[in-house]
Amino acid sequence: MALTAKKKGFFGRLSQRIGDVLLMRGKVDEAMLDELEEVIITSDIGMDTTMKIMDRLRERIRYDRIEDPEKVKEVLTEIIASLMDKGERCALSEEYPLIIMMIGINGGGKTTTIAKLGHRLREQGKTVMFAAADTFRAAASEQLEIWGNRIGINTVRHQEGADPSAVLFDAVQSAKAKHIDVLICDTAGRLQNKKNLMNELEKMNKVIDREYPEAARETLLILDATNGKNAISQTKEFNEVAPLTGVVITKMDGTAKGGIAVTVADQFDMPIKFIGVGETIDDLEAFDAKAFADSIFEGEEIGVPSEDSHPESETETENREEEHE
Template identity: 50%
Template sequence: MAEKISFWKRLVNGLTKTRNNFIKSIDYIFNGFTNIDEDFYEELEEVLIMGDIGVHTTEAILDDLREAVKKEHIKEPTQCKEFLINEIKQQMSLDETSFDFENKTSVVLVIGVNGVGKTTTIGKLAGKLKANGKKVMVAGADTFRAAASDQMKEWADRAGVEFIGGPEGSDPSAVVYDAVHAAKARGADVLLVDTAGRLHNKKNLMSELSKINNTISKEFPEAYRETLIVLDGTTGQNALVQAKEFSEVTDISGIVLTKLDGTAKGGIAIAIQSELKLPVKYIGVGETIDDLEKFNADDFVNALFYNEH
């Protein structure tokens, strides 16, 4: 339990910049207006968009808020704050099947551009699953980037799990083929696959991911499949753009949002979940192996708005 508290404490601390900018501006509107009028809605819209929540999500939230104000005869702007918070929690909550892959024989493809913390995330997730009693293996299928395989092996060693890689420049799907057969032979519960992050060359990336997916389907048809995209929380709207571009290349089942410690753009988590209809499944707030937690909408929004959880 102490571990969970310390994680959320780190999250609360990490979201300080977001709170100072975004939440202070929201409080100023709720406390500064005496009437709920067009000016109130316009100011609130501006603050939500500036907070990286995104135009689409902001419009959806404000439409629901206007409806609630009419329906429930809300007169005070301060009463709108609770509605806003509950609305965001609702938009971000995960369904019960979000973590099914953790309890099935599964292959998890991890995608994302270089520099977002992909390798680190795989290491942390491997450590987390192993700590929960799972037999985990890691495949280093990013054979394009120099030293990617070495870095991934280092994290796999740190997590205490087996690593399968290939030489630089080798065929990524051949690495996955070997890893899948090794995972089946050793009775692994979860195989985590690192992939290249060459989004600037969409055609190559698409064919590479397609070959990898075909290899998994052919060699391990019974495996439960998951594709997680790793996004850097400090990049704000850029993270949203990346997720959209990757979703044109391959199907994505969930998001890992990293580097939430110290970002002024924590609102991006809300935009991603709402605009892409993709659940944020894990969040990262640091560099050590236990700095990855399952996403919890209530805890996140409370950390964002209330400085608590």
């Protein structure tokens, strides 16, 4: 995961606040730990996860007899990285054929994340196809097809309002016939009616079970980092609708509230597969827990949004999504 110093956003601010606590106190005592706890809680990491971090930190300080504030920073980095590191589960499945179901609320960056992931897989030499099964939101299928055309990926789509399972059925048949490595399926983001969404996803999964049982599966939730604590409730609710294999966190630029990544990984034992770090087609990076934790305490921001962005940026796509909702 590439980390590049840039304007002071979430990581820069948090690093400075932690550094200020360590510098002002000058020694490792309970007053310093209480201030660190307050800083972490206010960084969107969440109360339960913060308590876990601080309990482990206090234990390490006692066990290792830590007296140097710089060592405290080092141990904090290790603890946060360990909470986020889910081992092999953080990697996207390398079993093929693979079907990836992409779910998440409208406006969270789902369409552009599908395009970025498809592009990333193509760059790795995989054959990719899109299934435009978000037939509920106006223009969703059209937007996905436009992205697909730009990056050389075919999109299977029906008319607006069509049965999503019918779209997926046709996409599966086409993917099988063409020996496609990865089929990425867009889905509707109607979390406000969980029962309908659950029934829809269950029906789509039955299509895969029946028509392509040999295919490996991933179900990825797209979360907007700028949503802060709302992203936590979305993870809980979507995980109840469809058991997730991982999350992709979008808009992790200098202004994002990156602490939600720590909470999602810890509270739900959820692997973070990728992070979106900008608005161009290449701005999707495989998640690295150690690099992420290091970036918090080094004050480096993740990614550098490019001025020479793709013909339609993530922000432009999300604006169009909001117009059609």
